[in-house]
Structures are given as structure tokens and as C-alpha cells.
Amino acid sequence: MNTAKRVLTPQEYRLEVEALVPPLPVVRLPLARCRGLVLAEDVVAGVSLPPFDNSAMDGYAVRASDVVGASAESPVRLPVADDIPAGRTDVRPLAPGTTQRIMTGAPLPEGADAIIQVELTDGGVDTVRIDASAVPRTHVRFTGEDVRAGDVVLRAGTVLHPPQLGLAAAVGVAELPVRRRPRVLVLSTGSELVAPGESLAPGQIYESNSVLLAAAVEEIGGEATVLRFVPDDVDEFRAVVTRHATEADVLVTSGGVSAGAYEVVKDALTGHGVEFVQVAMQPGGPQGRGVFAGLPVLTLPGNPVSAALSFELFVRPALLAAMGHSRTERPRSRARATAAMSSPPTRVQYRRGHHDAGHVEVVPVGGPGSHLLASFAASNCLIEIPAGVAAVAAGDEVDLVLLD
Numbered sequence: 365m366n367t368a369k370r371v372l373t374p375q376e377y378r379l380e381v382e383a384l385v386p387p388l389p390v391v392r393l394p395l396a397r398c399r400g401l402v403l404a405e406d407v408v409a410g411v412s413l414p415p416f417d418n419s420a421m422d423g424y425a426v427r428a429s430d431v432v433g434a435s436a437e438s439p440v441r442l443p444v445a446d447d448i449p450a451g452r453t454d455v456r457p458l459a460p461g462t463t464q465r466i467m468t469g470a471p472l473p474e475g476a477d478a479i480i481q482v483e484l485t486d487g488g489v490d491t492v493r494i495d496a497s498a499v500p501r502t503h504v505r506f507t508g509e510d511v512r513a514g515d516v517v518l519r520a521g522t523v524l525h526p527p528q529l530g531l532a533a534a535v536g537v538a539e540l541p542v543r544r545r546p547r548v549l550v551l552s553t554g555s556e557l558v559a560p561g562e563s564l565a566p567g568q569i570y571e572s573n574s575v576l577l578a579a580a581v582e583e584i585g586g587e588a589t590v591l592r593f594v595p596d597d598v599d600e601f602r603a604v605v606t607r608h609a610t611e612a613d614v615l616v617t618s619g620g621v622s623a624g625a626y627e628v629v630k631d632a633l634t635g636h637g638v639e640f641v642q643v644a645m646q647p648g649g650p651q652g653r654g655v656f657a658g659l660p661v662l663t664l665p666g667n668p669v670s671a672a673l674s675f676e677l678f679v680r681p682a683l684l685a686a687m688g689h690s691r692t693e694r695p696r697s698r699a700r701a702t703a704a705m706s707s708p709p710t711r712v713q714y715r716r717g718h719h720d721a722g723h724v725e726v727v728p729v730g731g732p733g734s735h736l737l738a739s740f741a742a743s744n745c746l747i748e749i750p751a752g753v754a755a756v757a758a759g760d761e762v763d764l765v766l767l768d
């Protein structure tokens with residue numbers, strides 16, 4: 365049996381996978397649907413922020429020259445000529461020797477140059493006693509202090525988090541041009557798999573990869589569609605994928621790629637645009653990638669931790685790059701391992717670990733096995749042991765990929 369396959373480093377394979385997934389198209393979406401997406405064009409402010417001079421306090425708009433020397437011992441009394449709630453659009457000029465009651469955010473009347481906050485007055489509505497003086501500009505928020513009309517307020521390539529979306533709304537923009545969410549088909553294979561909630565017969569296990577992978581897609585802002593797992597049947601597999609090919613940007617499968625007699629993914633896609641290779645890492649060694657029925661396909665190994673790590677290391681960066689993110693990799697750190705670990709010297713090994721808040725120490729969680737899903741779920745980082753290293757001693761510094 366000829367099982368010779370290309371062997372790639374994780375880094376080489378990551379670049380191949382990234383090259384397979386083209387940039388997603390730009391669409392205009394309402395702000396409420398843009399969170400986490402990447403802006404495709406600069407946004408220019410059509411209005412200044414603030415758009416008009418306005419009050420920063422509830423109080424009284426005055427000419428500073430009318431309240432010179434005012435204090436609790438020697439207050440100034442002024443007639444209240446008008447009332448200006450926020451939103452008033454017909455504010456009248458402030459006549460010398462008068463005041464206008466004004467609320468936070470209301471336009472400053474022409475002629476006024478300071479605000480006396482209400483706590484420094486008797487709160488009068490016909491006349492008001494003012495117990496403090498103010499220098500010009502006190503509690504006034506000036507036009508364009510934050511943004512000037514015509515400024516670029518958001519650059520293309522910006523990731524749209526809540527503050528950026530708030531700013532777009534503040535300058536009056538209702539929709540933004542963004543790279544749209546990737547639509548990912550998630551397909552698990554394996555005749556032993558039973559959906560959670562159903563009962564298990566001997567030899568069956570609960571299907572977990574599609575839940576994990578779909579959640580991982582959604583966590584980065586993608587849309588996942590989980591296809592009912594097809595039985596280990598090559599023709600049916602190809603038919604299901606072909607039927608859904610136009611609805612998606614990427615197909616991610618798990619299982620059916622190793623050396624067994626019933627490897628449906630490998631059997632269905634070998635010679636149909638997908639190449640199966642060996643990546644020099646553990647877990648996650650057997651991988652496949654290519655284009656089938658016009659759809660980029662990434663075939664992940666079926667062991668739950670292998671599938672999860674393959675998503676982390678290959679699928680996630682490729683999807684983020686297609687979405688326009690410039691930062692596609694997880695942050696990294698280094699810490700001292702609290703226990704010794706062995707590693708296959710010809711491959712990069714990804715152990716699961718739990719690091720402390722300061723990344724001083726990392727505790728290996730569970731062993732190297734790719735079936736240890738509970739250990740993975742109890743981890744907050746991967747411990748990356750490079751190829752060429754067969755043993756790590758307790759106290760050695762190791763590289764971490766931070767997952768939290």
C-alpha cells in the first residue's frame with residue numbers, strides 16, 4: 365500500500381490554506397450587522413463632532429462678563445430669558461444682562477460664552493441667583509473639538525468593534541462597506557456518530573466536532589451551516605457537497621482522512637481537486653486541502669482535538685485573512701513549564717496548557733493524545749514544542765499560543 369504523502373511544516377501548510385481562500389466580497393451592511401467585520405473603505409465625516417457649540421452641564425448660559433465677581437457671599441441675579449432643552453432648534457441669541465436656562469447637549473445661544481452649572485445657582489426659572497463666576501469657555505463643548513467635517517474618522521482595514529460602530533453612527537453613517545462574513549459548511553463524517561441528545565448503541569459516540577467547529581466559525585464572525593453527517597458513502601458525500609457548493613465560501617470536513625479502509629473524505633476527494641498531505645505536527649498530522657465543485661475544501665482529521673487544533677492553526681487564520689483582518693494569528697507568549705513533557709522530535713507538538721495571568725508558569729493539561737477533549741476544554745493555551753525537541757524539563761521556558 366503506497367501511503368507516501370508530501371510532508372509540510374505547519375507554517376508551510378498554513379500559507380497553502382490561506383492561499384486557497386480568496387478575499388470575501390465587499391458589501392454594504394447596516395451598522396447593527398457590522399460588528400467584528402473589517403471596514404473596506406475609509407469613512408469621511410460628513411459632520412463635525414460636536415456639530416455645534418453646546419453645553420456640557422445642566423445650568424445657565426451666560427456672558428462671563430455678566431457674572432464677574434459673583435460668589436455665594438455676593439451673588440449676581442439675572443433674568444432667565446428662555447429655556448433650552450437638548451434638541452431645541454430655534455435658540456435665540458443671549459441678550460446682555462440676561463441668562464437662559466440650558467440643559468446638557470443643548471445648543472449654546474449666540475452671545476453666551478460660559479455655562480454656570482445649576483448646583484451653583486438657586487435653580488430659578490424667572491430670575492436666577494448665581495453664586496459663582498466663570499471664565500469664558502467654562503463647560504462649553506466646541507464645534508469640531510472631536511472630529512472636523514471632512515476628517516477620515518475610520519481607515520479601511522479597521523476592525524469594527526463597538527467604539528468604531530458608535531463613531532460611524534455619530535457622524536451620521538447608517539451603513540458601512542465591509543468584507544462580508546464567510547459562509548462555512550461544516551460536515552462531519554463517520555458512521556459511529558450520533559447527535560447529542562439521542563441514545564447511544566454500543567460502538568457509537570456522540571458527534572462533537574461539528575458543534576465545536578461551527579462555534580469556532582461563529583466566534584470570529586463567520587456563518588456556519590452544519591450539514592447532517594452523511595454515512596461513509598463516497599457518492600453520497602460528493603452529491604451532498606455539490607448540492608451545497610454555491611451556498612458557501614469554504615467547506616470544512618472532519619474525519620475520514622487517515623489510513624483506514626473507510627476514509628470517505630479521502631476516497632471521495634482524491635483526484636477531484638483535493639490533495640492529502642501530512643503536516644509535521646501532532647495532533648493534526650493528516651490534512652487535506654483543495655477545491656472541489658468550485659468550493660475551497662479543508663479536510664481536518666477526525667479526532668476532536670486534532671480537528672480543533674487544525675481549525676485554530678489553519679482554518680481560523682485563513683478565514684480571518686479572507687475577511688480582511690491583518691492580524692490573523694493568536695497572540696503568543698512564553699512561560700516556564702511546571703512539568704516535564706516528551707515530544708516526537710520530527711514534528712511540532714501542541715500540548716494543551718493552562719497559564720497564569722502573568723504568563724509566568726504554564727501547567728500542561730492532560731497528555732498529548734488527540735482524543736483528550738476535556739483536557740483541551742480545561743486549557744487556555746497551546747504549548748508549542750518545536751520539531752527537533754524530544755524533551756522539555758520542568759522549569760524550561762516554552763512557547764505559548766494564547767487562546768483566551
Ligand SMILES: Nc1nc2c(c(=O)[nH]1)N[C@H]1C(S)=C(S)[C@@H](COP(=O)(O)OP(=O)(O)OC[C@H]3O[C@@H](n4cnc5c(N)ncnc54)[C@H](O)[C@@H]3O)O[C@H]1N2
Pocket residue numbers: 552553554556557569570571572573574618619620621622623624627647648649650664665666667668670734
Ligand atoms: N494506520 C493509521 N491510523 C491512523 C493514522 C495513521 O497515520 N495511520 N493517523 C491517526 C491520526 S494522527 C489521526 S488524527 C486520525 C485521523 O483519522 P480520520 O481523520 O480518518 O478520522 P476518523 O478515523 O474518522 O476519526 C478519528 C477519531 O475521531 C473520532 N471522530 C471523528 N469524527 C468525530 C466527530 N465529528 N465527533 C466526535 N468524534 C469524532 C472517531 O470516532 C475516531 O475515534 O487517524 C489516526 N489513525
Ligand code: MOO
Pocket residue numbers: 645646647648649650665667670671733734
Ligand atoms: O494527527 Mo492525529 O491528529 O495526532 O491525532
